[in-house]
Amino acid sequence: MGEASDPKWKGNEEIELANTNAEIAWTVLEDFCNIHKWMCLDTCFQVEGILGKPGLIRYCSSTVFDNVEKTGVTKWTTEKLLAIDNVQRCLTYEVVENNMGFKSYVATLKVLPIEGDGCKIEWEFVCDPVEGWSLPGLEVYVGSALRYMKKKIELAFNTHTLNEFELAYGDSGQEAEELFCPFTSLHPLVMACSKKGFETLDNVYFQLENLNRAENPYKSVVALNCIILGCANIWDLDRAYQTFESIGSNFRLSPDIHSYNGLMYAFGKLKKSSSKFSLQHPILDRRYIAGGFFKQSFTFGDRLLSWDKSLSHLGGWFTFEAVLS
Known part of the structure; x- marks a missing residue:
């Protein structure tokens, strides 16, 4: 008998924005093809499909520099919007193609109100094991992306006025x-x-x-x-x-x-x-x-x-x- 296939990796990260309401935070996530404004990406643009509708595909890329070789490598993905709900403030997308080692990757992002005027953003994902990565390492990567997004949103709206x-x-x-x-x-x-x-x-x-x-x-x-x-x-x-x-x-x-x-x-x-x-x-x-x-x-x-x-x-x-x- 062959070896049993590796189980799926599953992760869940979240970040709170105490003074940003859920509606404001959702405008960031629902703008599917402009996420580079809020994450550490060089570019993000529409490839095909209709804005705001399932089937929309975006291209995302960023340049990773090798401090030893002093060269840059472009890491990229194309991602397909599978579902979006403006009432529940959530969306699901999958990685279609990439050069980062992902065989399959599906993520769901949600914006949920919290006590007061704030909100929290949840990022759940499920994927096949990725060569060169570990599940804890991928969770750290997602958590880092959320913290960067929080900083950008708070810079745009300020946590005060x-x-x-x-x-x-x-x-x-x-x-x-x-x-x-x-x-x-x-x-x-x-x-x-x-x-x-x-x-x-x-x-x-x-x-x-x-x-x-x-x-x-x-x-x-x-x-x-x-x-x-x-x-x-x-x-x-x-x-x-x-x-x-x-x-x-x-x-x-x-x-x-x-x-x-x-x-x-x-x-x-x-x-x-x-x-x-x-x-x-x-x-x-x-x-x-x-x-x-x-x-x-x-x-x-x-x-x-x-x-x-x-x-x-x-x-x-x-x-x-x-x-x-």
């Missing part, structure tokens, strides 16, 4: 630009703001207006940028433009690069062309043309690239010089 987050990281230079980007780190906040369309977007905006008029006012271009991109997500160009204008007129703040990127994305998504929305804006003329970002003036519509492709390739990071090139 966005205000404290801005105070803590607002002067961090290039790091701050990335941390406060509504296309990447703050994208789940954008999704939460626009989940119920204009209703939630208006509620958030009016709350910011009230805070702006308070005895100790709170002003945040970061929060307003999330509203601009949220308006773009629901195809509401007018609200996006009005919010952009209010940064200077109502809140007495200056738009930053993310403000302009968000508005450009809104115009590009609708392929809008109108002289009403000229970039000959007094703030832009002073700060951006003088700073060398623009070599000429133009309307949003007459020089648009294919923004969906541009943003998916660049992750939302581009300067306005790139628009003119």
Whole structure:
């Protein structure tokens, strides 16, 4: 008789996010083809299938460096979404192909509310034994991935308030630009703001207006940028433009690069062309043309690239010089 086949490996890891509610955390996991924003991956993108539907396949990769040979090796997997439940906040996927030694691997991720306003993320997996790995080693790997995800989510939402987050990281230079980007780190906040369309977007905006008029006012271009991109997500160009204008007129703040990127994305998504929305804006003329970002003036519509492709390739990071090139 031959030797009995090795039993399946099974593991279960979890992490608590005490001050992040379950709905916010779920927006991270359900965005199946953008998990690289929250995990230690170089890239993740859609290969085939329909977003949010079983059968969707993603490609994930990361580069592992050999400290001795000083060379990098790309580790990759293609993963298929088997099931997703937005009510129960859980999804299941399997590894289809890979160069990491997995013969079979199926994982289920769940977001569960906990006492208070927090949640926990559970990651269960079952797989065949993997050559070069041990079950405890694989559990450590999954646990490490969850801890990294927790850190990224908390950086995006802060475990206290966005205000404290801005105070803590607002002067961090290039790091701050990335941390406060509504296309990447703050994208789940954008999704939460626009989940119920204009209703939630208006509620958030009016709350910011009230805070702006308070005895100790709170002003945040970061929060307003999330509203601009949220308006773009629901195809509401007018609200996006009005919010952009209010940064200077109502809140007495200056738009930053993310403000302009968000508005450009809104115009590009609708392929809008109108002289009403000229970039000959007094703030832009002073700060951006003088700073060398623009070599000429133009309307949003007459020089648009294919923004969906541009943003998916660049992750939302581009300067306005790139628009003119």
